[in-house]
Amino acid sequence: MTPSPAVLPAAFADLAPFTAWALPTETARNRRRLASDMGEIRAFAEAMLPRLDAIAAHLDGFDLDALPKPEADLFAMMLSVAEIAPAIESYDQPAVCDGYDSARFPAVESHRLRPAF
């Protein structure tokens, strides 16, 4: 997905171990969630949670529709936190418990009204 390894903005360099979560689409983020174990998911959440306010403040200094690559990767990591939320807050496992196969329920990434990010 990410062509070159993500280099985060300097203030967020400490999050470098988690740049595998810098994935630009819902489909890619969901796939990574399902391929991870709860240890990886919790470690990512614990690293990100205390930094979310600072990340949001930093990103709001830019045009969200034209983020430089480091900021775009940081934003994608933030959205990955939303992707893993149900694993932590509802299911205590990566996938929906007894759920329908999410690969059979793909996101329509091409919809005209879908936000670019």
Next chain:
Amino acid sequence: MNQPVTGAQPARLHDRYPDLGRGPLPVAPYIDPAYWELEKAHVFKKTWLHVGRVEEIPTAGDYFVKDLAACDASIIVVRTRSGAVKAFHNVCSHRLNKVVYEPCGKVRKFFCKFHGWAYDLDGRLTGVPDEAAFEADFDKETHGLTPVSCDVWQGFVFINMDPAPALSLADFMAPMFGGLEGYPFHMFTACYGWSTVVNCNWKMVLDAFQETYHVGYVHGRSIADALEKTDTGSPHPIDGLCGDFHRRLSIAGNPKSVYGNPKAATTGASAAAEALAGSNRPIATAALRLAQGGTKLSFDEVRLPDGLNWTRHPNWAFDINCVFPEFYLSTRPNYFQAYNFRPISHDKTLFEARVYYPEMKTAGGRFYQEYMKVALRDVLLEDLSTLEHTQAAAATGAKDHMVLQDFEIMVRHGAVVVDRLIRAGLEADRARA
């Protein structure tokens, strides 16, 4: 029968709608291929069907195509130069090729890829290569694309296979949904969607979305705590309305939850604080905190129509509007969901789910939206989880009836209306014969 009802109501919905009956519901319409053929002929080819929103085709030449198995049709919906929305069969007048292959796009004209016939956006045939080789009296005027009845309600595009529909779209919608007119559908322009073909009858799929009885079980781990519970521990709807075609349910939320407290996102900090008091959901907490002030539109400017939350319940969360036959529209103060359960056969349904949020201007707002959207998607994966098992079990023939409780009356209403239309259609066919 289909006016919103006020004042003292019978405790049981079935007492209010005695015409719907009370007995167990026959299983055959959910598993019988012959019944499906009757549904196609007397329901789907005779009624208005939702196919998309006007925002998908904002300017002249924008089009999308809907393949509707229930109508044996592929339909082009296009924005014309005059700004109208029109629909045509996706069938070339020459030797019947599909005129467009792509699901959506933008064109100046439609060009058939087989022999190059050209049609303008109003469906008129304007170009025929080597036209002189056709008969001398060949007249382009009489070989346009075949039009399909098409109209728009509140920005939703509907088509009807009947060239002269018995009811106009306005008259079809007004009795049940007149009070929804003015809802800010057009302001919620950040759309996310998913789709799947589920091996289940379309009514069985829709039914899973028009009752709250399942919520404590299917959604026990996710959003069950977002609905208000009655003293039996079950989330009853506030009220339900059954009309000649359509039906509505009004649902109360738990203000102490992110999902069940719409005010948390629209009125700011105090509602958000209430929603999160005692929360053990740290990501939800962060999402609500970061969302404040994130929307591009100001909710102070949003006027919600009176037909929403028609009982004026203080903890109202959303209304479920089932537009006959298979369009589910859930309206909330701050976003809406539009689902179609498009039948493919008696035991196959294309489920197209769309959710429309306000656009976000901040990263925090977008994060909150992603949280809500992912939560919704996972809830839908829960809803979908039972369906193929249910269909397979129904098809065994072990049971020929199913049993409904009072708050499952919408399941009954849907089945009764379909059955009424099939009977009327068969009657009319006999009279004509």
